[in-house]
Amino acid sequence: MPKHPLEKLLLEHCPQGVEFVELGEVCSLLNGYSFKKSDYVEKSNTLLIRMGNIRPNGGFNPEHKPIYLPDSFLEKYKNYALSDGDILIAMSGNNVGMTSLIKNIKGRKLLLNQRVAKPHNLSPNIHVPFLYYVLITQRVKKYIQSLSDAAAQPNLSTASILALKIPLPPLIIQEKIVTILDCFTELSAELSARKKQYSYYLNALLDFGTPTSPRLGRHALLKESFKVEWVELGTIGEFVRGSGLTKADLHPDNPNGELVGAIHYGEIHTFYNVHTSKTKSFITQELAKKLKPVYCGNLVIVGVSENPADVCKAVAYLGQETIYIGGDTFALRHQQNPKYLAYLFQTQAFKDFKLKYTCGAKVSRLNLQDLKTFLIPLPPLALQEKIVEILDQFNALTTDLQQGLPAEIEAREKQYTHYLNALLDFGVATGGGGGKP
Secondary structure: OOOOOOHHHHHHHOOOOOEEEEHHHOOEEEEOEOOOHHHOEOOOOEEEEOHHHEOHHHOEOOOOOOOEEOOOHHHHOHHHEEOOOOEEEEOEOOOOOOEEEOOOOOOOEEEEEOOEEEEEOOOOOOOHHHHHHHHOOHHHHHHHHHHHHOOOOOEOOHHHHHOOEEEEOOHHHHHHHHHHHHHHHHHHHHHHHHHHHHHHHHHHHOOOEOOOOEOOEEOOOOOOEEOOEEEEHHHOEEEEEOOOOOHHHOEOOOOOOOOEEEEOHHHHHHOOOOEEOOOOEEEOHHHHOOOEEEOOOOEEEEOEEOOHHHOOOEEEEOOOOOEEEOOOEEEEEEOOOHHHHHHHOOOHHHHHHHHHHOEOOOOEEOOHHHHOOOEEEEOOHHHHHHHHHHHHHHHHHHOOOOOOHHHHHHHHHHHHHHHHHHHOOOOOOEOOEOOOO
């Protein structure tokens, strides 16, 4: 077995190995109360916490499809009141086994519903956040899965949960593990917040009102006066439809300089971001004669996807060399700022437009004639340039190729998952305990 990340600390504080105990030895389990629909009220300060409030990956959202109870119930059913630091376990349904740790409820009044349980009367020998992390490890998930798989309707019994074997290292080790894992959790949250910030500024900077109520005067973020014209996308230039070009035609490099650049529609989904000056792949000059060319400043748009959300992803081509496109791809030749247009294709307005017009079951498509009708705001080129300059800075920070936040978030989440399971792996519980690291 690999060495435990805290091996030295373990050897110092528990040289005989970490003890395993049944969960029922360190706490009891309180199931929620069976509130009736007739108890519900339209609005109050007291929320009923159900299985649906336990979100994936340890999340907790008390406002998810909220149900309110009379405020007087908080005293009447005070044994079922929840507070910061409580652990919740979904005991049945699609969320069976999901676990959350309540944090920052900020004065909300919460009552526990049936089929959701919380550990209570905890022993002083167990640190609550440590127990939470134990309950979301892969080992415990597999245990819970084995219990719920045995029944047609997934259900967990109180007895089966309390019989779960958990490691119980000394408190100093529990606290050290929690400190490490909390750092990963906070970092992932910060990275996700930065990604949301980029999305906010993207839509805010490109918000010029609507065609029927255009926003005149000073932009809320740019703080300068402008005049915006609303036009259909099809009126700003010429759309060129690609054809041909398979994956088999592509070469990964061009060592002798005899090949020419090409963009395959699949690469727009998997490789390219908002803009590019170089291509990932190359084709022969002979094949290029049969394909449609793309010039510097053209917008390359993919016409198909496996889902509506990814249809019509756009890439601004900024390279000096002529490149080529194949089927299921369009090139838009225009006189606007190419990156400004590419950013417009990421806005919520365009996402809403796509959902309205995309068709197809297994493969999603957006008809070119429909795409041409998308209304876009066209501020002066100088203002387009300023917007692009700001968004480029966010884009470089967040999503530039594989080096921005998506990759960083994924790496941190993998790192967190690895350390979560590694730090809480103290061997296998046999009988009443044992299991050396």
